[in-house]
Amino acid sequence: MLTTQFQQLDNYLGHFRQLWQFTPFVQDDYPWRTSYPSLADWLDEQPEQSILLWQAQPDQLINTFSAYIPGLRLADDLVPVPHQQHVSNAPFWLKAGIKGRKWQQISAFSGLITAKSQPIVEWCAGKGHLGRLLAWQDGCEVLSLEWQSELCQQGQVIAEKLELRQQFHCLDVLKQSSGHYLQRAQQVVALHACGQLHMTMLEQAVENKVQEIRLCPCCYQLIPQSEYHPLSQLAQKSELRLSRQDLRLAVQETVTAHQRERDKRQVERRYRQIFDIWQRRHLGQNQYLSIPSAPDSLFRQPPLAFCRWAARQKGLAFDGHQQLPELTQMAENRLRQVDRMELIQHMFRRHLELWLVLDRCLYLQENGYETSISTFCAREVTPRNLAIRASLKA
Numbered sequence: 001m002l003t004t005q006f007q008q009l010d011n012y013l014g015h016f017r018q019l020w021q022f023t024p025f026v027q028d029d030y031p032w033r034t035s036y037p038s039l040a041d042w043l044d045e046q047p048e049q050s051i052l053l054w055q056a057q058p059d060q061l062i063n064t065f066s067a068y069i070p071g072l073r074l075a076d077d078l079v080p081v082p083h084q085q086h087v088s089n090a091p092f093w094l095k096a097g098i099k100g101r102k103w104q105q106i107s108a109f110s111g112l113i114t115a116k117s118q119p120i121v122e123w124c125a126g127k128g129h130l131g132r133l134l135a136w137q138d139g140c141e142v143l144s145l146e147w148q149s150e151l152c153q154q155g156q157v158i159a160e161k162l163e164l165r166q167q168f169h170c171l172d173v174l175k176q177s178s179g180h181y182l183q184r185a186q187q188v189v190a191l192h193a194c195g196q197l198h199m200t201m202l203e204q205a206v207e208n209k210v211q212e213i214r215l216c217p218c219c220y221q222l223i224p225q226s227e228y229h230p231l232s233q234l235a236q237k238s239e240l241r242l243s244r245q246d247l248r249l250a251v252q253e254t255v256t257a258h259q260r261e262r263d264k265r266q267v268e269r270r271y272r273q274i275f276d277i278w279q280r281r282h283l284g285q286n287q288y289l290s291i292p293s294a295p296d297s298l299f300r301q302p303p304l305a306f307c308r309w310a311a312r313q314k315g316l317a318f319d320g321h322q323q324l325p326e327l328t329q330m331a332e333n334r335l336r337q338v339d340r341m342e343l344i345q346h347m348f349r350r351h352l353e354l355w356l357v358l359d360r361c362l363y364l365q366e367n368g369y370e371t372s373i374s375t376f377c378a379r380e381v382t383p384r385n386l387a388i389r390a391s392l393k394a
């Protein structure tokens with residue numbers, strides 16, 4: 001079943017690759033304009049209010065855009081994911097020092113851990129909030145692995161105060177061997193472990209034949225390579241090649257930042273576009289020129305200071321002072337298009353995330369595990385709400 005679902009997703013993402021596999025910010029027009037001309041024209045005509053509305057309601061996108069993009073399907077139609085809600089009965093003193101949403105995530109995730117009294121390894125534990133709840137809930141032994149010694153110390157103090165069987169080990173799981181810990185573990189749990197951290201966890205768990213695995217992956221793009229290396233044999237055969245930028249799309253949500261942050265980001269985007277339009281003209285070429293990150297102070301001044309600075313980074317001299325009003329207008333038009341390109345891309349975000357989650361499940365399946373996926377809390381609690389549950393078959 002997982003194999004069929006993966007193949008359906010893989011075909012779907014492959015078929016619509018043109019609509020999502022590119023970087024909107026560096027394009028000077030919709031890269032799919034000739035394939036979807038009526039979509040391009042219609043989208044250009046849409047007022048800003050509609051774009052904002054769709055950005056806030058990504059679930060509505062597929063319905064709205066189906067008229068222009070035949071064959072669109074909801075990710076849930078291709079891979080139905082059941083929801084498993086769990087409400088913890090943990091006492092109030094166990095929640096002390098844990099922020100509301102973090103507690104909701106931890107307590108919901110803890111409901112996936114069913115086997116009782118087996119030693120647990122908590123991978124990339126932070127202060128070990130999850131491990132603490134599990135040690136209290138099941139009275140089991142928990143080893144919390146974390147590389148920040150300060151977090152280990154803080155977590156250890158709390159565990160001792162509460163007389164829980166939770167031990168911290170300060171360890172870089174990417175550099176130091178964790179096999180020793182996993183051999184003793186019957187269960188390994190990881191909540192919001194980023195890219196390579198959770199991929200390494202899965203490889204080590206498989207190697208050490210850990211009985212139970214519970215994983216909520218996040219930040220798939222945090223891997224050392226520039227291109228994603230799938231874990232499962234099936235995904236390795238896929239024609240999809242995913243760059244880090246593609247992986248980032250899997251975890252990109254519509255902007256939730258504060259207004260001040262959003263305004264700052266918008267100024268930066270505008271200045272970068274102004275410079276880019278100028279450099280294309282100046283150098284007589286039609287390629288985006290990547291500029292390193294710039295000091296914040298440049299975005300509190302008019303665009304000239306940034307353009308001069310950016311030009312210097314590339315060994316150029318900015319001579320577009322007189323053209324700035326025109327360049328600014330052109331930059332605004334481009335940003336309008338960037339927003340629209342991102343909107344279309346976001347219709348494929350959940351599909352991509354599920355493709356990556358299924359790659360992990362298939363890898364476990366290929367290695368003798370029974371696996372399933374579920375959502376363990378509402379998206380409002382955390383958009384990274386997909387959990388993998390795997391048990392080694394007897």
Ligand SMILES: C[S@@+](CC[C@H](N)C(=O)[O-])C[C@H]1O[C@@H](n2cnc3c(N)ncnc32)[C@H](O)[C@@H]1O
Binds near residue numbers: 125191
């Ligand atoms: C996103 S946090 C998740 C923490 C915790 N699981 C939770 O959900 O609250 C990821 C944790 O991984 C830790 N980490 C990052 N790189 C690591 C490494 N190479 N070895 C061990 N821990 C690492 C970080 O310090 C951080 O505490």
